[in-house]
Amino acid sequence: MERILISETPKFIGQKVKICGWVDTVRSHGKIVFFDLRDRSGIAQLVFVPGKDQDINDLAKKINSEWVVEVEGQVNQRPAKMINEKLATGQVELLVENLKVLAESEPLPFDIKDLNASLPTILDYRPLTLRNEKIKAIFKIEEEVISSFRKILSEMDVTEFQSPSIIPLASEGGSEVFHIDYFDYDAYLAQSPQLYKQIMVGVFERVFTVSQVYRSEPSITTRHICEFTGLDAEMGFIKSWEEIMDTVEIVTKGIFSDLQKNRAKEIELLEAKLPNPNVSFPKIKMREAQKIILERTGKDNTSEPDLGPEDEKEICKYAKEKFDSDFIFITHYPVKKRPFYTLADPNDPEYTLSFDLLYNGLELISGGQRINDYKNLIANIEKWGNKIENFDFYLQAFKYGMPPEGGFGFGAERMVKQFLGLANVREATIFPRDMERIDQRLSLLQSDKKKDKKEI
Amino acid sequence: MERILISETPKFIGQKVKICGWVDTVRSHGKIVFFDLRDRSGIAQLVFVPGKDQDINDLAKKINSEWVVEVEGQVNQRPAKMINEKLATGQVELLVENLKVLAESEPLPFDIKDLNASLPTILDYRPLTLRNEKIKAIFKIEEEVISSFRKILSEMDVTEFQSPSIIPLASEGGSEVFHIDYFDYDAYLAQSPQLYKQIMVGVFERVFTVSQVYRSEPSITTRHICEFTGLDAEMGFIKSWEEIMDTVEIVTKGIFSDLQKNRAKEIELLEAKLPNPNVSFPKIKMREAQKIILERTGKDNTSEPDLGPEDEKEICKYAKEKFDSDFIFITHYPVKKRPFYTLADPNDPEYTLSFDLLYNGLELISGGQRINDYKNLIANIEKWGNKIENFDFYLQAFKYGMPPEGGFGFGAERMVKQFLGLANVREATIFPRDMERIDQRLSLLQSDKKKDKKEI
Structure with missing residues (x-):
């Protein structure tokens, strides 16, 4: 039978x-x-x-x-x-x-149907606890977020490519990069597919990639993990940097529309609330956001170069109250707070043509227009204190003609966390890696090694 | 306008x-x-x-x-x-x-339209040479191979998940693994998503994953690279291990059918020949293959535990001549040549219920049935000289009930190489990494560092 x-x-x-x-x-x-x-x-x-x-x-x-x-x-x-x-x-x-x-199965350590274990225990028993209906549903939602991202961009004639993870230098700067012993040489794990997706604009005009990206986060927070799934897109021949924000809005709304269509059962089970599809995402400049926050809270962060986590929550509250929007674009971050490849605003060169999309109190998507002029890009690499020769490979894409271009990227896990209102991004990560855990707690798994180290 | x-x-x-x-x-x-x-x-x-x-x-x-x-x-x-x-x-x-x-563009170093540079030069100038129409076509083919793999499996009710790359131990054994400095601990780059896809069978029954996988290949060959795109599937509740081979045949034929439908222009440009869709993939045991090779060539490799590259070419010639097939399944590899999780044939316990699918002279896909019984799996881990406690996390999936299951995996780049008849897998890899190159030649990029090392 x-x-x-x-x-x-x-x-x-x-x-x-x-x-x-x-x-x-x-x-x-x-x-x-x-x-x-x-x-x-x-x-x-x-x-x-x-x-x-x-x-x-x-x-x-x-x-x-x-x-x-x-x-x-x-x-x-x-x-x-x-x-x-x-x-x-x-x-x-x-x-x-x-x-x-x-x-057969051995007796269970706890009831996985009516799960009320702590998050560390849930993660210690991940292969078992993933079988819980609600936890399973989280990853069916995540599967749909990623496949919907691919589908929407493919329909927009955007080419998918596979971005490499092993890179020869820490491309985005910062110390939060993992080192690999690469034969006789040094190599690193990619913090983002940024430089490769820009190179690929020179080839296919519009590209996207789904890739594992790595941040050596030296502290434990509820919104950071060491390895996550990056959803990245980059598009050439843009008429203005606002086209990138328009694309972000189309892609984001498309993902929620696909979730509604294809994951209704999981959304109901997890009691998740879909954002209102009829509201346009409001856009405000970072400096204006700071003024609004000052007015609303009395706290003066107007000379800070960035929004802090509390600011992000407050401005999202404002967006919800004023526009009934779960999303808000914050634009024009200062030049100093953005990477070397970000294009400055020609009308206000202290600020960049860049944005973050905040979702329910948290930064979700970052993007902006990039410098496509070869000479400007070289000048900026030097200004940021980097050696030109380390960027020779990347720079070829600009040396030989790069159209005006920009793009955006975000972590699938973070979108799922915010959509489902999960307290910790680890809940939205199948096998989360952080400074204390790779599957098992590292202190347990490698206790011998740590002891050895201490003895040295 | x-x-x-x-x-x-x-x-x-x-x-x-x-x-x-x-x-x-x-x-x-x-x-x-x-x-x-x-x-x-x-x-x-x-x-x-x-x-x-x-x-x-x-x-x-x-x-x-x-x-x-x-x-x-x-x-x-x-x-x-x-x-x-x-x-x-x-x-x-x-x-x-x-x-x-x-x-603007600076003058080109060579004509990229009528490209006759050597492969190392083509790779040195990858951001530029990717713009060549034929090279671009290779990666439109690769895009379709990967998206077709996903589409076919999704239609078979197989769930996609994101497999992690940072792993706590060298899961598949062997020395060809990259070490990462992970805070105070050791970590490695995944050689395959094998253990994770097996865990996920306990959750979703049938899963697939597209992930970057890493092999620290200490030699330069035309068929190995250090980072490639692994296409992996794993399915539970199989009635027999032959169901896995049936799935491999469906997926492989489906990919070529999608290529024909969606990449006709590129196939014509690259003068690629689609395999005959009406031929069933022949299946023979490894020991029989060795006998056939002996008969055909006079070379006696019948006591070897595996097929060498020349054997693979010869048996593919045989499959082409005898069955008009570009593909042939080689089955029943010896227990010693397969990883610890491979199920032995109950009728012939020296051999495994495993297979390789060869394509045009080269191993393309590997797969087989796995040990799903918890006690047998533990026994095998020990027999292979591994410590049980290193596999505690993985073993949970079996301790708490795992159905009979099996799966398969292959590299997208290798399939594209064989389909297009490319001489080197690097030609089918957008940004190939090997012991001499990460984008640029490492000897050029990190010459200072190497010198430092020698001085120590």
Whole structure:
């Protein structure tokens, strides 16, 4: 008999079927045992009534949560009072006739269905806790965010390319970069695909890339991790830098529209609230934002070169109150706070043609127009204290003709965190890496090594 | 005026349009200058006849290859004898009325249109040489291979996840792993997403991932690079290991079918030959393959534990001659030649339920059924000389119930290399990394550092 999916069982009332999955829960009612069985499509109720076959009777008694089983039996309509409206298969149950164990499970360390463990424990047991329905739903949302990003840009005639992770120098500056022993040489992990996506504008005009990016974050915060999935786009022949913001708005709204269409079940389960698709994202200059924050809070940060986390929260509150928008573009960051490749505003050269898109209180997307003129770019690299020869490869793209261009990038995990209102970005990261953890806690895993080091 | 794409120009005969792009070539015929202009959609012929505006006349004289320009003018039907059948826009030309330089280019180091530089030179100038039409076409093919892989598996209800690159130990064994300085600890770059995709089978049953994978290859060959794009899938509840091979065949044929549909232009340009879609991939055991090779060549490798590169070529010749197949599955590799998680054949425990798919003389895809039983897996980890505690995290997936499962993986670059008949996998890698190169040649870039090291 061919296996069917659990979601298909309501179509087979009165018929024999085979289903497979993990035992979600077991409830004994005297001799009769009820199992909930879980596969990728849903959950089914199995009813086991002991019969003549003593082997199967014994097996049914042994089976517990997370055992993997194959079951044959008849799909029956449930008695009216047993119907479970909340479950897609809640009007049927399967009367077990044959039962085969595909894999046993050891007793669980805690209940993964009704999970109330702390985040560190949830992460210590990630391979197990990922099986929780709500945690699973987070990563179905993330899958959709990424595939929707790709779909929307592909439809805009943007070419996808694979950006390398091993890079010869710390391209974006800053100390937050991981060093790799690369044969006899030094190499680093990419902090972003920035330089490569710019090079690729010279080839395909418009490109995007989905790549793992790395930040050696020396502190633990709820919004930073050491490895995340960067969604990056870059486009040439732009008429103005505002075209980049328009694209960001189209892409962001498109992602939420796809989530609504393709992940309604997960959105309902996680009680997430979709942003209003009819509101245009407001845009204000950073200096104006600081003035608004001063007016609203009395705190004067108007001479700061950037918005702090509290400022970001406050200006998002303002955007929500004034425009009913979960998003707000903050534009014109000071030249000093942006990387060397950012284009200065010709009308106000202390500030850049750059923006951040804030979402529900947190910076989500960064972008802007870049310097496409070869000589200006060289001058800026030197001004930022870098050696030209370290950028020879990248600079070829500009030496041989680069159109006006710009782009944007963001982390998939952070978008999911903000959408679902998760307290910590680690909850939106399948296997989060930070200074204390790569899968397991490093202090446990490499305790020998640390001891060795201390002894030296 | 809004910019139109060059491919749209034939629809605008007799009308004024604006187009943008890179100057591909310049040909002066007395006073009249012909430019070929290139954008992402194609190439257009521009005709410039000097007029009253001396500034534009001077500009037109200065412009050379790779300058980026914006042009306004009238689209005209070409005279009959000037029609170029080979060009999509070959029946029209644009009479230039207005000309604006968006970016200049320095003189090119060599002709990138008619490229006959050596591969090292092509890679030294990658940002420039990627603009060559044939090289560009390679990466449009690669884009399609990857997006087709995703599309086919998504349609099979397989969930995509993002596999991490930073790992706590060298999971697959072997010395070919890059070390990262990870705060106070050791970490490594993933050699494959193997352990993570297996964990994810416990969550979503069927998963795939597109991830950068890393091999610290200590020698230079035409088929190895240090960072490549791994296309990996893993599926639970398989009825037999042959289901994995069936999936490999469906995915492989699906990719070529999508290439034919969506990349016909590039396939024609690169003169690539699509495999015959109607031939089933033949399957033979490794020991049988060795016997066939002995019969065909007289060379006796029948006691070798693996096929060498020459063996792979010979058995592919055989598959082509006997089955008209560009592909052949080699199955049942010896237990010793496969990683610890590979399932042994219950009928012949010296051999595994594993396979390689060879394509045109080279190993392309590896896969097989895995050990899903927790106790067997632990026993094998120890047998392979590894410490159980190093695999605690991974082992959770099996401790708490893992169905029978298997999967496969391959490098996108290698598939493109074999399809296009390229001599070196670097040609199919946008920014290849090897022991001598990360973008630039390391000996040039880091010569100071190497000297320092020697002095120590």
